[in-house]
Amino acid sequence: MFSANSLTPRQTEIIDFLQELRRKGKNSPTYREIADHFGFKSPKAAADHVRALEKKGYVRRRKGRSRGIELLFSERPSTNGAISVPVLGNIPAGYPETQTEYQHGTLTVDPAILGGSTGHRLFALRVNGESMTGRGIHEGDWVVADADVSPKEGDVVVALIDGENTLKTLAGQKNGYFLKAESPNYSDLIPTDEMDIQGVVRAVLRRIY
Amino acid sequence: MFSANSLTPRQTEIIDFLQELRRKGKNSPTYREIADHFGFKSPKAAADHVRALEKKGYVRRRKGRSRGIELLFSERPSTNGAISVPVLGNIPAGYPETQTEYQHGTLTVDPAILGGSTGHRLFALRVNGESMTGRGIHEGDWVVADADVSPKEGDVVVALIDGENTLKTLAGQKNGYFLKAESPNYSDLIPTDEMDIQGVVRAVLRRIY
DNA sequence: GTTTGCACTAAACATTTGTATAGTATTTAA
C-alpha cells in the first residue's frame, strides 16, 4: 500500500509537527509531548512513529538523549527566507545588467517588508536629499525598489534624471505622467518621453543613531 | 531607573554558547552538556550561570523540563550576518519575560541598519497611530528597539503608558525627563517615576504597497 | 489463513536530567 519511503497519513502528521517546532526555533519534543499533542495515551505510540520515520530516513534518533529527535530532511534554516538585495550607487540607465559594477554591498531584508516583490529584481539605494520628506523618506534612509513592476499613479519611483537617480512620486495627467517631488523646496519635473523609471519603491529602512 | 544588566565575561561565554547552538538549529543543552563544554565538573556550575542569566533577563528556565533553557531576545545572526529580531505585541510591563508569549513572529534585519545594537537585546514592534509622524515614523511601520541602552535626550523610546506600548521622544527637564509626542494631535506626557522605558528605537522599517 | 505492517494501550524499568544541599575560594561593593 504505502511504498518504501512514502509516509502514512499519520506519519506525515508526526513529521509536520516536528518540522513546525523546528521552524519556530523550539527544542525537539519528548515522546510524551508528541503523545500529548496527538492524544496518545502511551509514549510508545509516539516512539513507534518516530522509529518508523527513522527507518524511512526522515529522522534520526540520538540514542538515550532527551529530545533526541533530529530532522534529516527539509531542515529549513531558522532564517525565514531573508532576501539579500544589492545596494547600488547611481545607476546610469535601466536596470544594471552587471550588478557588480555599481554594487556597493548588499542589504538583507525580511520578505514581510517586501510583500509581493519577492522573486522580482530588487535593488537598494541610499537616499540623498530631502526631496521625499512628504512621504516620510529622509536623507540617509535606504529604499528598496522593485524593477519588475509597472509604476502606478502615486507610487514612489526611482527615476533617472540628468544621469542621477532621484526619488519622485509618479503623478498622472491627461497628457501623461509627470514626476512630483514631495517637498516644497524641490520643483516638479515633467519629462515627457525620456522619462526613465528604474524601479518602484517598496520598502524604506532607516537607522536611528 | 534604566537597568544596566551587564554580563560578566563568563556569563557572556555561556550566552554565546547558547546562542551558537540555537543558531545551528540544535536543541538547548542540558546543564551537564554545558558543564562538559566548559570543563565544569558539576552541573551545578552551569545551572548557576544560567540562573544568573535568567535574573538578568537574558534567558528563561522552564521549570523541570529537560533542555528547558529558552533564549529571550534571541538575536540569531544568520549566514550573511542578518539578524533575526522577535516581533512582539503589546508588552505589559518591563521586559517581556517570555519571548514566546508576546511574540508574533520574527523580522530579519541587516546589521547595517542596526548599527552598534548588534549583540544587544532587540525587539520589534508594529507602530499604531500617528503620534511620531514628526520623526518620520508612521502607522504600520516596524520599529526595532534596543533594550540594552540607556535612553538619551532626543531618543525615540518605547514606553509603557497605561498598559500599552507607545512611542515617544525622551525630552529632558531640570527636574527630570518627560515623554513628548511628535505630533500636534497627541499630548505630551510627563510621568515622573513610574516611567517605564522598554527600549530605544534604533531602526524603522516600512513597507510601501 | 497466516503473516505483515499500522496504530495504538498499559505497565514498568533505566537513564538522563533538573535541582537541591553543603561547601571552598576569590572578587567586588558597602
Add this chain to the structure above:
DNA sequence: TTAAATACTATACAAATGTTTAGTGCAAAC
C-alpha cells in the same frame, strides 16, 4: 570589615524522559 556576588566541586535525590516487554485490533498482502 563584612556582606554579597561570582565561580566553582562533590554528592545525592527526584522528576522527566527514553526504552522495553506484552498485548489489542484492524487492514492489506501473500
